[in-house]
Amino acid sequence: xxxxxxxxxxxxxxxxxxxxxxxxxxxxxxxxxxxxxxxxxxxxxxxxxxxxxxxxxxxxxxxxxxxxxxxxxxxxxxxxxxxxxxxxxxxxxxxxxxxxxxxxxxxxxx
Numbered sequence: 001x002x003x004x005x006x007x008x009x010x011x012x013x014x015x016x017x018x019x020x021x022x023x024x025x026x027x028x029x030x031x032x033x034x035x036x037x038x039x040x041x042x043x044x045x046x047x048x049x050x051x052x053x054x055x056x057x058x059x060x061x062x063x064x065x066x067x068x069x070x071x072x073x074x075x076x077x078x079x080x081x082x083x084x085x086x087x088x089x090x091x092x093x094x095x096x097x098x099x100x101x102x103x104x105x106x107x108x109x110x
Contacts (some may be wrong), residue, residue: 042055
């Protein structure tokens with residue numbers, strides 16, 4: 001078991017690209033089988049040529065990948081707090097204090 005984990009740790013970077021390629025191919029396969037039948041109905045609803053359906057699926061996948069590329073990977077709140085500067089901390093604490101005061105004021109008026 002130790003040999004396998006050692007081998008994987010040494011070759012992880014080399015295995016990442018083939019794994020990503022397999023994942024992409026699998027998502028393309030799922031997209032074709034699951035989304036394309038729905039796209040046919042959408043294309044018909046818009047009175048467009050049904051020959052546009054394959055291009056629509058490709059654009060749908062490309063749009064999803066481009067959006068994720070633009071947004072970047074998801075980051076946890078804890079990770080964001082780890083990179084917080086003093087200025088950010090002061091601003092966040094002041095905003096939280098303001099929010100608490102507003103809530104207390106609202107509770108008192110009700």
